[in-house]
Amino acid sequence: MTTFAQAADHDASIPTSAGPLGGLIAALRDADFRIAAAGSVAALMSDVRLDESCLAPYVHFATGRSTRTCLFRDARFELFVVCWPESLRSAIHDHGGSGSFVRVARGMLRIDDFALVEGGRRPGYADLAHTGTQRLGAGSVDALCAQGDIHQVGALTGEAVSLHVYAAPLDRCLIFDREQMTCRTSGTRDAEPAAR
């Protein structure tokens, strides 16, 4: 059963440079976020050695809703942790022109990918084709980098925790209703960690 809920934001202190998350932020500040370099950003996400102690300050579960904790944000990218209660899934959404990288930190995520058949570039008519389902365990990384990349993310079994990079930071996106064949503009906090 899936649940609809709005995400809650948490304030977080910036990780120290001594820890793995601080090291990741330092590396991301020097990263090339152009599409051609997406593999190197994914590698940074994959290589960071996450453990429960470094994640603990940013892991906040809430009943019936996802939570999102920002670790870092500047003009080029944002890094945040999402905690997914069991059975919660995001809406189907795009990432505009921003690159999106997700690293599973705990549990398993299910990611359904979609392609535009017609419409879907702006609010209104949108016809989507389901192109595949990924089941990602801890340590796995997935990326959306091209305009028109669309997905739906959620916990596969039990709770999950994931680490996300948006480059550039993304506050608005399109969310899609496949039954109505429409899409509309939404805040990313309603689309990414919220669920349906």
Ligand SMILES: [Fe+2]
């Ligand atoms: Fe997403």
